[in-house]
Amino acid sequence: DTGPSAAMRLAALLVALRPVLPLVLGLSLGCSLSLLRASWSQSGGEEQCSGPPGRAEPLVDGARPEEADGGPGPGHEDFRPRIVPYYRDPNKPYKKVLRTRYIQTELGFHERLFVAVLTSKATLNTLAVAVNKTVAHHFPRLLYFTGLRSAKVPHGMVLVAHGDERPIWLMYETMHYIHQHFGSDYDWFYIMQDDTYAQAEQVKALVTHLSINQDVYLGRAEEFIGGDEQARYCHGGFGYLISRSLLLKLHPHLDSCRNEILSVRPDEWLGRCIIDFLGIACVSQLQGQHYHTYELAKNTEPEKEEEEEFQAALAVHPVSDMTLMYRLHKRFSRIQLDRAYQEIQDLQMQIRNLTSLTPAGEAGLTWPVGINAPFLPKSRFEVISWDYFTEQHLFSCPDGSPKCELSGASKADVSEIIDSALEQLNHHYQPLLRFSKRQLLNGYRRFDPTRGMEYTLDLLLEAVTQKGHSHVLAKRVSLVRPLSKVEIIPMPYVTEATRVQLVLPLTVQDLDFVANFLDVFAMNTLDTHDNALLTLLFIYHPYDAQRVSQVDVFAGVKAMVGELEKRYAEVKIPWISVKTEVPSQVKLMDIVSKKHPVDTLFFLASVWTEISMEFLNRCRMNTISNWQVFFPVHFQEFNPALVYRSEQAASSGTDFLRDGHFDRHSFAEACFYNSDYMAARTKLAADILDQDEVLESMEVFDVFLHYSGLHLFRAVEPGLVQKYALRSCNPRLSEELYHRCVLSNLEGLASRSHLAMALFEQEQANST
Secondary structure (H helix, E strand, O other), rough: OHHHHHHHHHHHHHHHHHHHHHHHHHHHHHHHHEEEEHHHHHHHHHHEEEEOOOOOOOOOOOOOOHHHHHOOOOOHHHHHHOOOOOOOOOOOOOOOOOOOOOOHOOOOEEEEEEEEOOOOOOOOOOHHHHHHHHHHHHHHOOEEOOOOOOOOOOOOOOOEEOOOOOEEEEEEHHHHHHHHHHHHEEEEEEEEEOOOEHHHHHHHHHOOOOOOOOEEEOOEEEEEOOOOOOEEEEEEOOOOEEEEEHHHHHHHHHHHHHHHOOOOHHHHHHHHHHHHOOOOOOOOOEEEOOOEEOOOOOOOOOOHHHHHHHHOOOOEEEOOOOOHHHHHOOOOOHHHEEEEEEEHHHHHHHHHHHOOOOHHHHHHHOOOOOOOOOOOOOOHHHHHOOEEEOOOOOOOOOOOOEEEEOOOHHHHHHHHHHHHHHHHHHHOOOEEEEEEEEEEEEEEEEOOOEEEEEEEEEEEEEEOOOOOEEEEEEEEEEEEEEEEOOOOOOOOOOOOOOOOEEEEEEEHHHHHHHHHHHHHHHHHHOOOOOOOEEEEEEEEEEEHOOOOOOOOOOOOHHHHHHHHHHOOOOOOEEEEEEEEOOOHHHHHHHHHHHOOOOEEEEEEEEOOOOOOOOHHHHHHOOOOOEEEEEEEEEEEEOOOOOHOOEEEEEOOOOOOOEEEEOOOOOOOEEEEEEOOOOOHHHHHHHHHHOOOOHHHOOOOOHHHHOOOOOOEEEEEEEEEOOOOOOOOOOOOOOOOHHHHHHHHHHHHHOOHHHHHHHHHHHHHEEEE
């Protein structure tokens, strides 16, 4: 009986363990694999760690093992991540850490390239000016160094004069000046003479392919006269490149070089200094990059130079006069342009060849090849409209009029497009046909944000054959001016700590909205202790001004201001009273400007504006003294009676697709510095000669637009919201200002769908 009972007990045990059996098998398999892997790791470690403990590993061919494998060695510490532990001495008082102005300074980033041009008093107004006009705008930073300066420095050139024309002294002082002022800011230093033509873009491309972790002395290597054949110096006439690490090592030895090394040529002196104290000779090739140069012969014609050595040159020397410098610049610009066109053609050919392999096939090939496809609208509201034009008129005008004269940039744009179309037609059909323009029949253009400006031209052409036969025909051509490379515009540094001075003009018609403005201002600025002040501008009609002693129309507003000053003891809200029939924005700002310092940042507000901290910070960041003014486009809420009708208005937030629109007709809000306004206003006064009627037709925007060289930043501002209100348009203002005010009121009623629904409901009500 023991056999069957034992079997039954075993079966019962297996039944009980069956649910956990997969878990047990998994754990067993995992432990087995872990032990097996550990044995492999130990065997591999024994082979690598065969040396006795405590001894350094032997070098492999003079380098450490990690260097032999291509890894970072002791000369590559800059590329190894390091954790700097934070330690605070408890015995020293706590000191607040001051952050750097720019994040690249805190991270230790350097600018790429600094260029120094060695010139003289005799050539400063000739060759140096030619260098400045040809290559200066391509380099991020360029300075001119001379011994003695002339009485008048050419415009747009930063000149450093050392006070001595001796060539060696000039080189010594220049190297010392570069190290002192720019040694910690740039990675590369390019030194050239004013009789050198350098291809700026090629030089910039060269430094992007060189490692900054090496001591580099790169240029046209020349032998010393009667010196060591192995030693080379960089010829100064063709320019040379020095790395930051080399400059830092060289600087302590400059004084010794000045006293011990005798030389007539400054480039030889510098080369001998680098060789003697650092043991580094000039090279013309480094890290696979070649420094190509070309020596010009006398009476050279740059337009006829076709040698490969000339076309590949980074620097050309000697350049004897300004005209030759400009001719060289034109020739090399044409060479670079031809290369760019050839690269474009090669890329287009590759795109055509690869298109057949894509899922869409050749049908997916867009025109022009390599440019983004046209924007495809998803609804009729997204269709981009075409603007019609002729050679004399434009039929889609900025002011909304149906027809206006084609002038300025638009006229130049149309002329260039027609000339380009004729050039392309002649290039395609020559020598069989030669086209000339008779007339532009029709012209259409539109801006596609995905690709650029598109044109369609109907041209009346005269075609002439090789035998002299002519024929008049109409031909339609399509052109695209594609969007070019996006560039980051450098802007001066600004902070969010600047105090904002709000200016609020008030008329009798605005009294119903003042209470809401002051409540929002107190909640968003005074309660949060934002660095903002408020000045009220009471605009009295002459009739109200005569009765101010009996009845002050602004007495209620003054009482509200008094209550705010009692609630916030540290706050003072001044007001200015003005008597006028025509409240011109420029005249009002003239009064306010005289009562504030020149460094005041003004925010010209309107009574319907709801001030927020978010917008005030953007006002500070977007307004730059002597550089840029900011005219925000506020968000205008629609009339709730038309938008919601029987519905209840949304209580939280603003639905930008339903509840309002950005009012592009309003220029009432503006952020600008008092100094910029005063400078523009001075130019305006000299132009109009105190004609007050001209000021009544202008706004502050017009003053900055026509009488200042500042950037006018006009952008939509979602943080500047205005409740709906029917503005009162003063008919005594100019026709344009009155027309803009009326348009603002009409477009601010509601969207087209809301207006259509309101008309539909009204017709339904009338029919019943």
